[in-house]
Amino acid sequence: MAHHDHSAAGHHHHHAANEKKVARAAVLTGLFMVVELVGGLISGSLALIADAGHMLTDFGAMILAWSAFRLARRPADWKRTYGFDRFSVLAAFVNGLMLFLVAIWICWEAWGRLSDPAPVMGKVMMWVALAGLAVNIAVFVILTRGGGENLNIRAAVLHVIGDLLGSVAALIASIVIIYTGWTPIDPILSVFVALIILRAAWAVVRDSAHILLEGAPVGFDRDAVTHQLQDEVPGVSKVGHFHAWSITQERSMATLELTVDPATDAQDVKTRVKTWLSEQHGITHVTIELCR
Structure with missing residues (x-):
């Protein structure tokens, strides 16, 4: 700390x-x-x-x-x-x-x-x-x-x-x-x-x-990111209703629905997705709705 x-x-x-x-x-x-x-x-x-x-x-x-x-x-x-x-x-x-x-x-x-x-x-x-x-x-x-x-x-x-x-x-x-x-x-x-x-x-x-106008962050391609999430983050089976926008140029936000593999711990996957979005795209405020 x-x-x-x-x-x-x-x-x-x-x-x-x-x-x-x-x-x-x-x-x-x-x-x-x-x-x-x-x-x-x-x-x-x-x-x-x-x-x-x-x-x-x-x-x-x-x-x-x-x-x-x-x-x-x-x-x-x-x-x-x-x-x-x-x-x-x-x-x-x-x-x-x-x-x-x-x-x-x-x-x-x-x-x-x-x-x-x-x-x-x-x-x-x-x-x-x-x-x-x-x-x-x-x-x-x-x-x-x-x-x-x-x-x-x-x-x-x-x-x-x-x-x-x-x-x-x-x-x-x-x-x-x-x-x-x-x-x-x-x-x-x-x-x-x-x-x-x-x-x-x-x-x-x-x-x-x-x-x-709540446009997507600069250089952000929703479909590409959705596919990357499904391919690269373990435990993610489906990403839906993915929206990203900016408060200011420095502060990007996203909301998405996440379906996880039954065999994995949902909270772990959720954390992994948040970390991935933050590291890959600089989106630090992410709200995730879990779907079963």
């Missing part, structure tokens, strides 16, 4: 470290998002505003990761037996839908500016874009330091990589404007950033909607 306590404490420590990391990254991102938005409005650069919009997606991803760590520390209360885990999924879904709107607005605005080019202050734009690049690199370093493959952190890191591209796009646009004075490059590259945002938004909406 001592070993278990140690691992739980280690896990908790890891959670706390992750929570701090994400909090730092979120504060940096949130502050700079405002700087970039103001810089975009002052310089008249849509690419900067688009990149600020992308930073909003990063900020959302980090706030979600942070809230997931916070919530993981509180026990499930009796009314909401899944803890508040689902809340983060719902928040991700809403965040994703908002991003669609942001991206569509950027494209709309870009279209207007292409038909009627506005003046852009290239130098202001360049300095803000450079600072944005620096902040993105700093956030990337904060999040990837010390490893720990957490899904939420991984999601945040992917957002930051997308945002690095956004800052690079704004930087390229500013250099083109400084040297050639060709302002349409700004709305053109802002559309490029909007496409990155759309891609991120689509992924977020798709994954969170799948969880909210």
Whole structure:
């Protein structure tokens, strides 16, 4: 039992470290998002505003990761037996839908500016874009330091990589404007950033909607798993009414009906099935109804 306590404490420590990391990254991102938005409005650069919009997606991803760590520390209360885990999924879904709107607005605005080019202050734009690049690199370093493959952190890191591209796009646009004075490059590259945002938004909406609609865990094939259980676990004669779904990306659940060989001890078989599902598919909450 001592070993278990140690691992739980280690896990908790890891959670706390992750929570701090994400909090730092979120504060940096949130502050700079405002700087970039103001810089975009002052310089008249849509690419900067688009990149600020992308930073909003990063900020959302980090706030979600942070809230997931916070919530993981509180026990499930009796009314909401899944803890508040689902809340983060719902928040991700809403965040994703908002991003669609942001991206569509950027494209709309870009279209207007292409038909009627506005003046852009290239130098202001360049300095803000450079600072944005620096902040993105700093956030990337904060999040990837010390490893720990957490899904939420991984999601945040992917957002930051997308945002690095956004800052690079704004930087390229500013250099083109400084040297050639060709302002349409700004709305053109802002559309490029909007496409990155759309891609991120689509992924977020798709994954969170799948969880909210009680979809099967990612990569889970019910028929294949049913056959594997019947073939690989001793004492199992039949598996029926097998359902699997997720509370959050990390927490998968399953229910099934199990018919065991008369010669075996039903409880033993039940335990074996639970262990197998946990080891092979990471499904830790399994409810089994025994059939004779």
